[in-house]
Amino acid sequence: MKTEIEKNTDRYQEQIEAMGNDHIGSSAITPLRDDAFELSDIEKIASIKKDVAHIMETLGLDMTDDSLKGTPTRVAKMFVNEIFGGLHPDRKPKASTFDNNYKYGEMLVEKNIVVYSTCEHHLLPIVGRAHVAYISNGTVVGLSKMNRIVDYYAKRPQVQERLTMQIVQELQEALGTKDVACVIDAKHLCVNSRGIRDIESSTVTSEFGGKFKEIATRREFLDYIKLDTDF
Numbered sequence: 433m434k435t436e437i438e439k440n441t442d443r444y445q446e447q448i449e450a451m452g453n454d455h456i457g458s459s460a461i462t463p464l465r466d467d468a469f470e471l472s473d474i475e476k477i478a479s480i481k482k483d484v485a486h487i488m489e490t491l492g493l494d495m496t497d498d499s500l501k502g503t504p505t506r507v508a509k510m511f512v513n514e515i516f517g518g519l520h521p522d523r524k525p526k527a528s529t530f531d532n533n534y535k536y537g538e539m540l541v542e543k544n545i546v547v548y549s550t551c552e553h554h555l556l557p558i559v560g561r562a563h564v565a566y567i568s569n570g571t572v573v574g575l576s577k578m579n580r581i582v583d584y585y586a587k588r589p590q591v592q593e594r595l596t597m598q599i600v601q602e603l604q605e606a607l608g609t610k611d612v613a614c615v616i617d618a619k620h621l622c623v624n625s626r627g628i629r630d631i632e633s634s635t636v637t638s639e640f641g642g643k644f645k646e647i648a649t650r651r652e653f654l655d656y657i658k659l660d661t662d663f
Contacts, residue, residue, distance in 0.1 A: 460597040462519070462588055469520065473512050480508035515550055518587030525580035527606035532568045539649070541565040541656045542578045551622045552589030560618025560634065562596075563657040566603060567611040567643055573603070581606075592616055592637045600639040610642030613653055 471479070484504040488495060495501055517523050542564045549558040562582045566573075585598040596616050603612045615638045624631045643649045 460594055460601065462590075462594070462598075464519065473520075476512050477505075477508040480511055481505050484508060514587070515548075516588055518584045523584065523587075525577060525584055527573050527577045527581060527602070529571045529573050529606055532570050532572050536568060536572070539565055539567050539652060539656070540572070541653065542575060543657045545579050545582045547582060547586050547595075547616060547618055549586035549590045549592075549595060549618075550588070551620055552591060554622040554626065555589065556621040556625065558586075558590065558592060558618050558620050560616060562599065563615045563617075563653075564599060564603065565613045565644070565653050565656070566607055566609065567649075568607070569609040569611065571607050571609070573606055577606075578603070592618055592620075592635055596637040596639045600641055604641055611644060612642065613640045613644040613650070614638065615654075615657060 481504045484507045485495060488500065488503065493500055495504075543561075545562040545564065547558065547560045547562050550556070551558055564578050564582065581602050582599055585595055585602070596614050599614045600612045603614075604610055615636065617634055617636045619634045623629075623633060623635075640650055644653060
């Protein structure tokens with residue numbers, strides 16, 4: 433028979449698991465503590481290395497094996513420098529803008545931007561495509577900066593809804609206009625490789641600002657991207 437403490441622990445674990453499966457996110461802002469950047473990257477890597485080694489040892493792996501002994505260092509560096517590198521504000525790309533001297537007044541669409549992110553509930557990959565558009569009100573942004581903005585916000589523990597909103601909000605601020613839209617179509621390995629293990633499904637999220645809330649403008653954008661879920 434389980435004790436009351438064990439029963440309460442099981443119920444708590446079930447609640448946490450349900451939250452992850454239900455794809456709940458707290459807000460459009462990535463939840464960070466005030467002291468998130470007090471440690472240097474080198475200090476974070478050293479700390480995470482120990483934690484990863486402890487996890488592997490707890491699982492019963494032989495950490496003296498040539499194939500495994502370097503894994504804690506590799507994972508720690510990957511977390512800090514790569515897949516979660518978008519947490520650090522110093523890595524935020526500068527969205528260089530220019531005057532729209534050629535008076536282009538139609539929609540500009542950047543489609544099929546590759547998204548590599550990480551689900552914050554299970555720390556498993558999110559892989560897909562982002563489609564971003566804006567209508568200039570006198571300012572334009574370099575095309576590569578749109579890709580870099582997507583990449584920056586993707587490189588952090590995420591939920592897809594938040595990522596979609598962050599991309600739009602960042603471009604709205606850079607361009608000085610609300611007329612920005614983003615659609616993301618992505619596969620979540622927390623769905624594809626565990627739990628229900630549905631390898632065919634993907635998740636589509638959207639955020640429409642300004643003129644993109646109008647049916648005709650939104651329809652034009654969706655016609656441009658002709659959403660294809662095969663990637």
